[in-house]
Amino acid sequence: MTQIAASWLTNAPSQAVCKVLTDAGYQAWFVGGCVRNALLDEPVADLDLSTDAHPDEVTRLAEAVGLKVIPTGIEHGTVTILAQNVPYEVTTFRRDVATDGRRATVAFADNMTDDARRRDFTMNALYAAPDGSIADPLGGLSDLRARRIRFIEDADMRIKEDYLRILRFFRFHAWYGDANEGPDPDGLAACAANIEGLRQLSIERITSELLKLLAAPDPAPAVASLSATGGLAQILPGATALILPVLVHVEEQAGLAVDPIRRLVALGGAPVDALRLSKDEVRQIVQIKSDMSADETAYRFGAKVAVDKLALQAASSGQDIDTNTLQSAQNAAKMKFPIVAADLMPDLQGSALGQALKLAEQRWIASGFTLTKADLLD
Numbered sequence: 001m002t003q004i005a006a007s008w009l010t011n012a013p014s015q016a017v018c019k020v021l022t023d024a025g026y027q028a029w030f031v032g033g034c035v036r037n038a039l040l041d042e043p044v045a046d047l048d049l050s051t052d053a054h055p056d057e058v059t060r061l062a063e064a065v066g067l068k069v070i071p072t073g074i075e076h077g078t079v080t081i082l083a084q085n086v087p088y089e090v091t092t093f094r095r096d097v098a099t100d101g102r103r104a105t106v107a108f109a110d111n112m113t114d115d116a117r118r119r120d121f122t123m124n125a126l127y128a129a130p131d132g133s134i135a136d137p138l139g140g141l142s143d144l145r146a147r148r149i150r151f152i153e154d155a156d157m158r159i160k161e162d163y164l165r166i167l168r169f170f171r172f173h174a175w176y177g178d179a180n181e182g183p184d185p186d187g188l189a190a191c192a193a194n195i196e197g198l199r200q201l202s203i204e205r206i207t208s209e210l211l212k213l214l215a216a217p218d219p220a221p222a223v224a225s226l227s228a229t230g231g232l233a234q235i236l237p238g239a240t241a242l243i244l245p246v247l248v249h250v251e252e253q254a255g256l257a258v259d260p261i262r263r264l265v266a267l268g269g270a271p272v273d274a275l276r277l278s279k280d281e282v283r284q285i286v287q288i289k290s291d292m293s294a295d296e297t298a299y300r301f302g303a304k305v306a307v308d309k310l311a312l313q314a315a316s317s318g319q320d321i322d323t324n325t326l327q328s329a330q331n332a333a334k335m336k337f338p339i340v341a342a343d344l345m346p347d348l349q350g351s352a353l354g355q356a357l358k359l360a361e362q363r364w365i366a367s368g369f370t371l372t373k374a375d376l377l378d
Contacts, residue, residue, distance in 0.1 A: 002134040002141060006038040008047060009132055013083035017049065017090070018130040020061045020081075026053040029112065029127040029135065036123050039134075039144055040176065048089045050115055050127065054108060055079050058090050076106060094118060096161060113137045120158055120165050121172060122150050147178040155190035163197030167209040167235075170226045174216035183225050192229040199234070206235050207275040214260035220245035223267070232267070239269035247315035254311065254321050261285060262308045266315060288312065294325060295332040296365050303333035337361055338373040 008014060009030065021028040028051055034044045051058065058079055059069045068082040077092035093115040094106040109115055112135060116125035122140035129135065143150045149172045151158040151165075159165050169191055173183050182188070198206070213219050213226075220241070226232050227241040247266045251258070261284050264271050272282050287301045288308045298306035306329040307321075314321045339360060341353055348356050360376045 002039075002136075003132045004035070004038045004128055004134065005132050006034075006044065008034065008044055009038070009128065009130075013086045014047065014088070015130060016065075017062075017067070017081050017083050017088045020065055020067065021049075021051050021053055021058070021090075022130065024053070024057075024061050026051050026057075027112075028130055031115075031127045032119075032124050035126045035128045035134070036144065036176075038128070039126070039141075042176075046089065047086070048091065050091055050093055050112070052093055052110055054092050058092075077108060117152060118161075119152055120162075120168060122152055123172075123176065125152060147176055148181070148184055149173045149177050149187065150184050151187050151190065155187050156193065159190050159194045159197065163194065163200055164205050164209060166191045166194065166198060166229075166231060167206065167213065167226075170222040170231070171209060171213040171216070173225070174213055174219040174222035177222070179218070179221070183222070188225065188229070191231065195230045195234055198231060203274075203276040207277060210235060210275070211260045211264070214263040215258055217258065218248050219263065220248050236267060236269040236271060236274050239267040241267065243268075243312075243315050246318060247311060250311050250315045250320055254307075254326070256307065256311060259308065262288070262311060265289065265308070266312055284308070294329045295368070298329040298333040299335050299365065299369070303330050306330075306333065332369060335369045337364060338371075339376050343373070343377060 014030075018028040028049055030047065031050045032046075032048045034047050036042075037044045053061070055071070055074050055077055058081070059071070062069045062079075062081045070080040070082070072078055072080045072089065073091075077094055079090055081088045081090055093109040093111060095109040095114040096106055096118045106118070112127060116127075116137045119125045121143075122138055123144040124140070125136075125138045126140045126144065127135040127137070134141070138152055149169060151169070169183065169187055177183065213222060216222070223232065223244055224241045227239075232239050232241060243266045244263060247263060250256075251262075261281050264275075265285055265288050271277065272285055277285070284305065287297065287305045290297060292300065294306045294310050294313075297309050307326065310321050310326060310329060339357070341357060344353055344356055364371045364376060
C-alpha cells in the first residue's frame with residue numbers, strides 16, 4: 001500500500017481536524033495538491049480535505065471542540081477550519097450537475113469516486129487518509145509516477161466543464177510533467193479542439209494561470225506546446241514562444257532567480273493591454289522595455305530591472321549576458337548624482353533650476369557617471 005508520512009499530515013493540527021470528523025463517523029481525506037506534492041517530494045502550500053459530512057455538520061463538529069470555522073465557500077460545500085492558525089479547507093464530496101465552461105453547479109455526493117470524477121487531472125484525484133494511506137479511485141498513481149498530466153476520463157468533457165483547464169494542462173506539464181516527454185497526446189488534442197473556449201474566461205483567471213506557468217523552472221516546452229495549439233495567440237495576441245527557451249538558458253547561466261514578468265516580456269505582444277497585471281508588474285514591464293541603456297536603467301530603477309533588460313537583450317541575440325556589462329549595470333545602481341538643487345541656487349530658480357538639474361544629470365550619465373561635482377558646476 002502506498003503511504004505518505006509528511007510532517008503536515010502527522011502534526012497535531014492536521015490530526016485534530018481529521019479527528020473532529022472521524023470521531024463522529026465521517027470520512028476525512030486530504031486531497032489534491034498536498035497529496036500530489038507529498039508523493040512527488042515537492043513543497044506543500046494548501047491543505048484541502050474532502051469528507052462525506054455536509055458543511056453545516058462540519059461547522060457544528062468543529063465549533064463544538066473550540067475550532068474556528070469560516071464559511072469561505074459554503075455555497076460550494078467548503079468551509080475553512082482554523083487549527084493552531086493553520087487553515088484547512090474542508091469540502092463535502094461533490095458531483096457536477098451542470099457546467100458552462102467557467103463555473104459548475106454542484107450537488108453533494110456520498111462517495112469519493114464521484115468526487116474524484118469532477119476533478120481535472122488524475123494526479124489531482126489522489127486522497128490520503130489521516131494515517132497517510134493513499135486512496136486512488138481513478139488510477140492517478142501510475143500517471144503521477146510517470147509524471148504524465150492526464151485528464152480524468154474524457155479530456156474533451158473535462159475541458160468543456162472549465163476552459164481554464166486548458167491553461168492548467170500546460171502549467172501542470174511545466175511543473176510536474178516529464179521533461180523528456182511531450183504533453184499527453186489526448187489532452188493536447190482536446191486543448192487544441194477547444195482553444196476558442198479561452199475567450200469565455202475572465203482576464204483575471206487567464207493572467208493568474210499564465211504567470212503560474214511562467215514561474216515554472218523551465219516553462220519553455222509547455223509554452224511552445226500552448227503556442228502550437230493557438231492558445232498563446234488567443235490570450236496574448238502577437239506573442240511568440242521562440243525567445244523563451246533562450247532566455248531560460250541565459251537565466252541559468254547567469255544564476256538569475258525565476259521571474260515570470262521577465263519571461264512575460266520575452267513572449268512579446270502587449271501584456272499590459274491584454275492581461276490584468278498589478279501596478280508593480282506593469283511598472284516592471286515599462287521599465288524593462290524603456291529605451292534607456294542598462295546603466296541608466298540600473299541607476300534610475302535599480303540593478304534588478306537592469307539585469308532583466310540585459311537578460312532579454314542577450315536572449316534576443318542568442319548570447320549569454322556579458323559579465324562586464326552586468327558589472328557595469330550593478331555599479332550604476334549604486335551611483336548617486338553628485339549635485340543637488342542648492343548647488344545651483346540662488347542663480348537659478350523654478351523651472352530653470354529643474355531644467356538645469358536635468359541637463360546636468362544627463363551629462364553625468366552620458367559620461368558613464370565619471371563627471372565630478374566640479375565638472376558639472378563648471
